[in-house]
Amino acid sequence: MKLKKSVLGIVGLISVIGLSFGLYSTENPTETLSNYQNSYECHPAVIHAPRSVEEVQQVVLAALNEGQKVMTGNRKFASQIDAACVGDGQVQITLENMNNIVAFDASSMTVTVQGGMRFNDLNDFLRSQELSVNMVTELGIFTIGGMLGSGTHGSTLTKKSNMLADYITQMKIVDGLGEVRTLTGEALNAARVNLGVLGVVVEATIQLEPGFKVSADVQGYRSDDGLEDIILDIARDNYSANIAWFPGIGRYATTLYNEVPLETLGNAYNAQADVSDIQEYFFGLLFDALHEVPGSGLQCLATKIRYGARDTSYFRDFDSGGVVASPVGESDRMQYFECKATDACVWDNLPIALQEIAIPLTQLPNWIRDVREVLASHEKTCFPLNGIYFRFGKASSSYLGMNAGRDTAYLGIEYTLRQEGNAVPKNYFVNLEIEQMSIRKYGGRPHWGKNSVAIFENIPEKFEKWDDFLAFKNQMDPHNVFTNPFWERAKGDDGLDNYRTPGCNARGECYCEIDEHCEAGTSCQIGAWYTQANICK
Template sequence: MKMIKLFIAFLALSAVAGLSFGLYSTENPAETLSNYQNTYECHPAVIHTPSSVEEIQQIVQDAIANGQTVMTGNRKFASQIDAACTANGQVQITLENMNHILAFDAEAKTVSVEAGMRFNDLNDFLRSQELAVNMVTELNIFTIGGMLGSGTHGSTLAKPSNMIADYVTSMTIVNGLGEVKVLTGEALNAARVNLGVLGVVVEVTLQLEPAFKVLADVKGYRDDSGLENIILDIARDNYSANIAWFPGIGRYTTTLYNPMPLQSEGNAYNAQADVSDTQEFFFGLLFDALHEFPGSGLQCLAAKVRYGARDESYYRDLDTGKVVDYPIGHSDQMQYFECKDPDSCVWDKLPIALQEVAIPLEELPNWIMDVREILAAHPTTCFPLNGIYFRFGKASPSYLGMSAGRDTAYLGIEYTLRQEGNAVPKNYFVNLEIEQMSIRKYGARPHWGKNSVAIFENAPAKYEKWDAFMAFKNEMDPQNIFTNPFWQRITGEDSLENYFSPECNARGECYCQTDEHCADGTSCQAGAWYDDARICK
């Protein structure tokens, strides 16, 4: 009932503002790739869909002969930016036809799959064998190769890692010479999170564990005072913890998972993506309003709506479809969710962007206190989508994983997407002050696929084994066949200074240095609390 009342409230506000809601088109022209929201397009000369390793070898060898570069990524790639795109006029490979299980060893608890296989299909098979992948994530429709390329992660400090990349025992790759290489040992650590620049990952073998069920405990707390003092205990005392902090309204929610025997009664699943057409319509009104409605009151109302959606169970019974207050179910179906239509999730249609960074775990309490200071300098700021979202993971042996070499806290802030011709989101400058404070004061590592151009400033310095990764890339791809504009920006080959242009801040391409970098009506200023930041306000 409370959700209905809140939806009616923001519908009324939207109606007063005279706002409309339109979905993005899902049609793409031939030989064009787009991201999951159709907000970023790539224009390769050709898109190859090979069905065998030998075909991939030939594609790479042809590219070498023709002086072209290559990148692997789906026709609808799960990134906000161009991490999976080849450069315009170059060669794109998709692995949609290479999506099979190649070998399965129940005794050794290993499975070998082609890199184009989707995680949900793998989980369906493993569940039937009473086995599971020893990691957690949330959305389960990614391909295995894509998860390795970007370092897809979940949240656990109870397991050796929260990344599927760290449960790979061997990886087969077609390198930049068109050769097939099987990677293990230290070479595998270099390639676990590879950004697609070492070659085409074609096959991987994963270490499994016995299947288990989990009990989910979802709670809301209407007083966030002292959260910094208990948040690490929450993370360490549970198998998996996801925490959404809504500081603008002084609240937070926790979703905690703990293991249960496989024989436990319960057949629940994670239904947070089961959004009705009516709810989707309301969300669309809300997101338009967040762009155009004056003031910040609507942001805080939206934050209350989202808090209300996360402060009690969002799990349903697989058989009845009814909400379960004490949800127990298979670990994958509880922790990972999928959309009713995997090709048309609600966030595919609604303008959402996500900033996610990772900082050393022990620094999280200090980071929260610093965010409180920033928000005190920017009163009436709310985070209307999922608040500030915390997840956790142990140190990874990977060279370029977000948790490489250090126990890690992951910090995510969602906001309404910048759209051409529209104002930036309300209080976006507050997000930018937090963002710059995170990367400059705390050495935060940006997620490889979820961020803007600007946030990757000085990215190589964030990784102790960056030079070792570059040496391995030179060995695997001596002619630099596997490169793209994203990689060129990361390495500094294409300097971020090249992106300074009028209103570049509004496009997420720069942190402002002069007023011309800001949108009309704003100027480039020091952060209100973190004065090393530069924000357009």
């Protein structure tokens, strides 16, 4: 799953290069899928690109009869890990040829689309109908099926949900027996976030709302004192709030959206991904330098530069191309940005990593206080991309959404890697202490498409309806046709202890237990403040 925002605006889908790939391989693959940064490859026996529901059924039935496994994912998949990859030598499906609108009902404000349709293409159509989707993700190029598989989300506490999956009113799936099932009611809740293990989502019906515009307000604050005391008010008092906290330099920046009538003047768009090739080149040099120069001085200097790109408007006028200080524009163009092409975003070429975890909303102030304690216990550490990035969402009726059953704060931490993508991030041990504190002390749930292998520990304990999801999967897929290595790890059948091998911490496959798990020159130690964490330092 792909992240979002350049070093002038990176927020979301960034690969853990060198930290989570190479879990399986074949000597002579006949087909290859790779993620957007070419840092992770999958080697199925065949990749099918069906053009109809009937063809999907044929593929599934053939795999069932031959005892093979099936998974759906794009050839250039938008994920850091192998969540959408079938195992080696198995059957991969891509819905690249099933990317159309199936039905549209203006009176009921619903649209039915095929699973391979991209979100930005859907928004282009809805804009022409003066309709919109209640979902505020930032990157608009994901496929609808992929968004439902991983629970792609944005940030809002004023709408029903921040997750597209919660606006689905009906879903059509080809199940593990090759049959077409139409899901509604409680079955739909089970399938809203499905990880691709229930079957192939071939169609989804989405509830829409009247079109609207939004105004955006971008502000920077040169002191983060008391942020924990006001952050929930910021989130609740605006239609959508994205907050980038830079604790290493004591600052934060906010991007706040609020609805305005459709007739309001303004034609702005979100330009955070508008980065030139030469800018990308220099960012790459900077990333290398951050790792080569001792200490955190250069890392913190880069953080100040990055903060300076977030404390003023990064929105441009759609007609003139000029920066707009007080931007107003169509809701989709303001909230969902695009890149030069589907596979030509700045993060496609730069080695960046991101971990994202969801915790109960009301615990966020305490979490911020604890992070301050962690950082104070280590040498100075800065976060030079989006700092620590906060987004927000209401509780979901989905079984496996990150916000299932609880109002949620989403915590994203991005960090740089060397250009070759195989080096441990700068001050990685600090990130790992915060990460383990988040998932253990705060019951954090990792994003299904981001993160590394180790963070998915004890997943069944984190979802109240986990057993209900497994029971529903057994109904949908009694012969376990839809499975992959990621799913086997998540549910514990392939235990994470199996990945505790020399150097596994540097690869993101384990939290260390012994020095052998660490990279050369470091040892396995307890966390400096959160002593239930193990870090290589």
